[in-house]
Amino acid sequence: MKKRMNGYLLAGLIITCTILVVALIGTFWTPYSPTAMQYGKFQAPTLAHLFGTDHFGRDIFSRVLKGTGTTLFIALLTVGIGAVVGTFIGAVTGYFGGVVDDVLMRFNDALTAFPSILLALLIISLLGPGKKYNVILALGIVFIPSFARVTRTAFASLRDTNYVTSARLMGAGNARILLVHLLPNVLRVLLPAFTIGFNNAVLAEASMSFLGIGVTPPDASLGYMLSEAQGMLKAGPWYAIFTGLTIVLLVFGVGLLGEGMQAAEKGVE
């Protein structure tokens, strides 16, 4: 008997949902304006300014709220592109096989051979750095191969099962078999892959923005804020610490979620 709920899943859900809610609030309302420079420079954290203020006198708590939203938005879209296109490729190659499978998978191998940051850097340098949607597109492309690989294996293993054969005998077309019969079963491997991909996307976006070729002002993601924070490490280390801890907590929460899903799948605590 499989256990549906476990400790990792619960802890992951709590952390992730909290951050989601906070980011959602931050998109519409922050205690102070995240861009106003009027609250006094380099103030240590107080009750009025929970995370202190930065070198321009901006309220860091408000900036973190807003920045979490930006980071989540980019990460979700990125993984979305990777998952949708990757699953499509996985379905075509895994279900039909043949020449298309061989060619696409060799190409896939070549792409996965590249470290993801390097590939994203390359694509960004080709698309033009410093634009939000270029970052999303570049990272999205980078995440396609891993999703294609995972779903291809799943589709290929399900292709010859009895229920697919029966569906085909009853006259179901390929599209119906893929969408109605196979996709729900593939979701089981897709969801853990989605959590891993999401975390990689958060970290990759943060790295790109940190290097100054990702998100640029007026947008501020957590990675961009960390690169700002590095400059004021002596005068106000709290900026870097709170921003960095937010990234850690976000990735940690989703990581636990993925761990919990895999544990639930295996049926072990």
Next chain:
Amino acid sequence: MKYIFKRIGLLLITMILVSFLTFLAFEIVSGDPVRNMLGTDASPAQIEALRQELGLDKPFLSRYVSWLLGFFSGDLGRSFSYKQPVWELISSKLVITLALSLISFALIILVSIPLGVFSYQWVGGPLDGVRTAFNQLCMAVPPFFTGILLSWTFGVILKVFTPGDFPGFAKDPGGSFVHLFFAAICLSIPRIAMTVRMMRSTIVDEMNKAYVRTAISRGNNRWSVLTRHVLKNSLVLVVTFLGQTLAELVAASIVVEQVLGIPGLGRFLVASISHRDYPVVQAIVVILAFWVVLAGTISDIVNRRIDPRLRLGGEDE
């Protein structure tokens, strides 16, 4: 032996493919580097002169072939912005990045393999969940955040090293090593966590196999079965994973070099991308890709030494 030659041949083909794609990609999208260098108010004669000087007036394929021949004879072209041979610009930086990657790799192996074996002892125990959570936490820490924290505690407060002021191997080898060691810590923490996690699950899978049950029922204790048989069998996956790690370390070091102010290849790559200095970007990308393919080849060869089953199986891996 035959296998190794085959691998090296495959490696060369992959390299040529990668370099061609890189060259092509920059050709398609790059825009006009000459116009970027001279600004908007350059005369057509000036533009034409510089274009001839840089060899950009020749057709694409002939430029690629001459670049490829140059690459194998050690001539990587000339930088647009520094007007110097690329190799002179990057050779010292290449050494630094290589040293950083190797130090991190050594750290990862030395820490994660004992930890991975040790963590098996906890499987099913009361602390196993805590260990898993801690493992996830370590995987969640981005290297550049560790870098900031380390440069704050050891740089700003304790003054063990000066972030942003890399002494260089020639001037101060000891100081350089300390600097690189801190960078290596940042790089290796998430990687160690990943390696331990995958080792643990591989060992757990292997311990459930029939031969282990047989060995234990014949009176061997679990520990000696683990070290004598299981470890060797689970090493193949671990070596493959470590090969990928070695490859990705070079790319991951790009960000850490930026944080700790280490004048390595990655930092130079980022700067060259923003300057649109394509000969430099091309050279670095192809060198890094070479590194990636090389790491994969080495891990395949090591695996064939460890696991005789791979040698007996088909030649096409």
